[in-house]
Every structure is written in C-alpha cells, then in structure tokens.
Amino acid sequence: MDSQSIATTPEELDRSVLPHAHEHPAFLRHHFEDVGQQREAASFGMWVFLLTEVMFFGGLFCAYLIFRNWYHPAFVAGSNTLDITLGTTNTAVLICSSFTMAMAVYSAEIRRRGQLILFLVLTIVLGSAFLGIKAVEYHQKYVDHHIPGLDFSIQEFVHPSNPKAIPLAPDMAEKTQLYFFLYFAMTGMHALHMIIGIALLFIMVARASKGAYTEGHVIPVENFGLYWHFVDIVWIFLFPLLYLISRYR
Amino acid sequence: MTEKTQETHQDAEVHVVKPPVYLAIFLALLALTALTTGISFIDLGVFNAVIALAIACFKASLVVLFFMHLHYSSRLLKLTVAAGIFTFLLLISLTMTDYISRAWGMF
Known part of the structure; x- marks a missing residue:
C-alpha cells in the first residue's frame, strides 16, 4: 500500500517535525498540498480498486444467477447439502472481524498503539477462525464426493438420503457439479482475499508495534479497513445466495 | 497554496467515527444475519430470494456507509x-x- 516516506520509527518522526525547507509531517508526499488532500486521494484510489473487485466478483454472481435459473432443481439440491449452521456461524464471525477492524481504524485515529495492535490481532484471529470453519466445510465436501472433477458422485442427488429432497434425474443431477463449481470458485476467491488480508494484517501488526500508523498517518490502516470490509460485503451476498434461498421446508 | 484549495480540503476534513456507531452497526448486522437465516426456514416461494437479497443489500449498505465511512x-x-x-x-x-x-x- 505504501512504500516510501512513511515514518515507522519515533526517531524518524522526530526528525520530521524539525523544520527543513518547508514544514510537514514525514508521511506527506511532496506532490500533495496537505495531509487532507493526500488522504482523500488515497481513499479515492482504494475505492476505485474496490470497484474493480466488485466487477470481478460481479461476474461470478452473474454466472451463478444465470445457471441457477437454468438448472434450478440441481442448484436447490446442491444448496441443501451445505451446512447452514456453519454458514451462519461464519457470517457472524466475519461481521465480528469487520467490527474489530473498524475499531482498529478508530484506535489508529486516536493514536493508541496498544489498542490498535489488540484490534488488529483480534481481526487476524477472527479471520483465521472463518478460514478454519471454511476448511471444515470444504473437507465435508471432499468426504461426500461433492468436489467437481474429483471423484464427483451424483448418488446423493439421484437417491437422496434427506426425505424432503426431490430425487433428480441423472442428467439434472450431473448439473449439481456446476453448482459446486461455482460454490468453490466464489467461496475460494473469497477465501483467497481473506488469506491475502490476513497476511497484510501480520505486516501491519509488525509495523504498528514499531510505532507506525499511530502518529497521524492512518491511511494504510484505513485503506486496509476498506479492503477488509469489502471482503465482508462479498460474503454478505454469498451467504444468502449459496446457503439460504433454496432451503427445503 | 491558494485560498480556494484550502477551502476544498476543509470539505474533506476527516471525520473520526466513534465506537458507539460501530457497535450499533455491528449489532444491527448480527440481528439481520439472524433474521435472514430465520426467514430462510419459512416457505415464501420466490419471495425467499427477494427478501434474502433485500436484507443482504441493506447489510451491505450499512457496512459501506458506516464501517467504510462513506456516509462521512x-x-x-x-x-x-x-x-x-x-x-x-x-x-x-x-x-x-x-x-x-x-x-x-x-x-
């Protein structure tokens, strides 16, 4: 996010307060007039990046929408093999992590280093918990032979064990592979974003412990917060689409 | 720096969102998650998808406006x-x- 002219140590910050040709904090780049303008430009850039991410995930959502309408019985059957309890728990975990991330941004703004590190670490813990639960779900799919292309079995859809489920004809049951393909593509891309986010959080904790971000330069934390909340929003849409809208009653 | 640019930057003045706002949004998001999961067990025909997506859009708006500070x-x-x-x-x-x-x- 930021590579140059960031004051990461108190010494550098002290030096930055000393007058040179013109006075400004060390983190203010020379092509910006003031800190406010720099912050506005950074937020603008981050939002533009996030909008490209909207388009990226949007393509997947669009594919899901079209195929769900084409092969509706297969998508209903596929959706009902997901564990709604784990899905709901994961949604709650992710919302908690968004809250701790928002609090981390607040801690950086009020310049409390310990509190910032605490909330960043909590975000790492909750993000990892999400991935852990996701791994349990993926493993269940592996056990059930519901991973497309990997010894996939339509048995459960042709002869369902759930009494509420409607048995599918073999050709429609084959289409459940498409549901699981989209399920793994969408939750997998989402999980990849979480993994990248957690890696960045580790870097931020390391830098925060050296005094970065709590001396007025909150842009990196704030922009990371935008990214983390965006990943949360993707899940807010994935959860109802994959788990909720086709339940058997 | 001209007078005019200084004014424009005043508009971009950073608003520090306070923890009570975050907490309220956080609780609202959890409540809406419980609501959307609950509703999914009731058979409403096509409206299951409509309501689930409406709740998701509302949750996303809360996140964008308050957690992501767009409101400010x-x-x-x-x-x-x-x-x-x-x-x-x-x-x-x-x-x-x-x-x-x-x-x-x-x-």
Whole structure:
C-alpha cells in the first residue's frame, strides 16, 4: 500500500517535525498540498480498486444467477447439502472481524498503539477462525464426493438420503457439479482475499508495534479497513445466495 | 497554496467515527444475519430470494456507509462509488436482457 516516506520509527518522526525547507509531517508526499488532500486521494484510489473487485466478483454472481435459473432443481439440491449452521456461524464471525477492524481504524485515529495492535490481532484471529470453519466445510465436501472433477458422485442427488429432497434425474443431477463449481470458485476467491488480508494484517501488526500508523498517518490502516470490509460485503451476498434461498421446508 | 484549495480540503476534513456507531452497526448486522437465516426456514416461494437479497443489500449498505465511512466522506467518493455500482447494475441488466430474450424456455 505504501512504500516510501512513511515514518515507522519515533526517531524518524522526530526528525520530521524539525523544520527543513518547508514544514510537514514525514508521511506527506511532496506532490500533495496537505495531509487532507493526500488522504482523500488515497481513499479515492482504494475505492476505485474496490470497484474493480466488485466487477470481478460481479461476474461470478452473474454466472451463478444465470445457471441457477437454468438448472434450478440441481442448484436447490446442491444448496441443501451445505451446512447452514456453519454458514451462519461464519457470517457472524466475519461481521465480528469487520467490527474489530473498524475499531482498529478508530484506535489508529486516536493514536493508541496498544489498542490498535489488540484490534488488529483480534481481526487476524477472527479471520483465521472463518478460514478454519471454511476448511471444515470444504473437507465435508471432499468426504461426500461433492468436489467437481474429483471423484464427483451424483448418488446423493439421484437417491437422496434427506426425505424432503426431490430425487433428480441423472442428467439434472450431473448439473449439481456446476453448482459446486461455482460454490468453490466464489467461496475460494473469497477465501483467497481473506488469506491475502490476513497476511497484510501480520505486516501491519509488525509495523504498528514499531510505532507506525499511530502518529497521524492512518491511511494504510484505513485503506486496509476498506479492503477488509469489502471482503465482508462479498460474503454478505454469498451467504444468502449459496446457503439460504433454496432451503427445503 | 491558494485560498480556494484550502477551502476544498476543509470539505474533506476527516471525520473520526466513534465506537458507539460501530457497535450499533455491528449489532444491527448480527440481528439481520439472524433474521435472514430465520426467514430462510419459512416457505415464501420466490419471495425467499427477494427478501434474502433485500436484507443482504441493506447489510451491505450499512457496512459501506458506516464501517467504510462513506456516509462521512466527500461528494467525490460518494459519486465514485455510486457510479461504480450503477455501472455494475448496468452490466448485469444488459447481460440478463440478452439471456432472457435468447434462451427461450430456459427462464
């Protein structure tokens, strides 16, 4: 996010307060007039990046929408093999992590280093918990032979064990592979974003412990917060689409 | 620095969102998650999908406006996000128009 002219140590910050040709904090780049303008430009850039991410995930959502309408019985059957309890728990975990991330941004703004590190670490813990639960779900799919292309079995859809489920004809049951393909593509891309986010959080904790971000330069934390909340929003849409809208009653 | 630019930057003055706001949004998001899961067990026909997506859009709006501070941001940022979402909806609508009007019987 930021590579140059960031004051990461108190010494550098002290030096930055000393007058040179013109006075400004060390983190203010020379092509910006003031800190406010720099912050506005950074937020603008981050939002533009996030909008490209909207388009990226949007393509997947669009594919899901079209195929769900084409092969509706297969998508209903596929959706009902997901564990709604784990899905709901994961949604709650992710919302908690968004809250701790928002609090981390607040801690950086009020310049409390310990509190910032605490909330960043909590975000790492909750993000990892999400991935852990996701791994349990993926493993269940592996056990059930519901991973497309990997010894996939339509048995459960042709002869369902759930009494509420409607048995599918073999050709429609084959289409459940498409549901699981989209399920793994969408939750997998989402999980990849979480993994990248957690890696960045580790870097931020390391830098925060050296005094970065709590001396007025909150842009990196704030922009990371935008990214983390965006990943949360993707899940807010994935959860109802994959788990909720086709339940058997 | 001119007088004018200084004024524009005043508009972009950073608003520090306080923890009570975050807490309220956090609790609202959890409550809406419980609500959307609960509703999914009731049979409402096509409205299950409609309601689930409406709740998801509302939750996403809360996150964007408060966790992502867009409610407190400058008009430039608000317009940027609105333009992006508008473009996204446009692309989805055009794609769906094509699919609905070509693949007869599939919808």
